[in-house]
Amino acid sequence: MATNLQIDDRLLLKAKRAGGFRTKRDTVNTALAEYVEKREQQNILALFGSVDIAPDFNHKELRAKR
Secondary structure: OOOOOOOOHHHHHHHHHHHOOOOHHHHHHHHHHHHHHHHHHHHHHOOOOOOOOOOOOOHHHHHHOO
């Protein structure tokens, strides 16, 4: 999908150098992928403490049944 964006040239150059990319496209696509991955991880972290674990759950017993 072709898109026209106004991106800070200095920031793009820093990202390009930091990642060792040859093209702006590779730089932006990788940056977007990393951004999405980080946000998804943050969403998963938000779930910690919200799931109740059964106190009588025995993971070793469950493995032995395999």
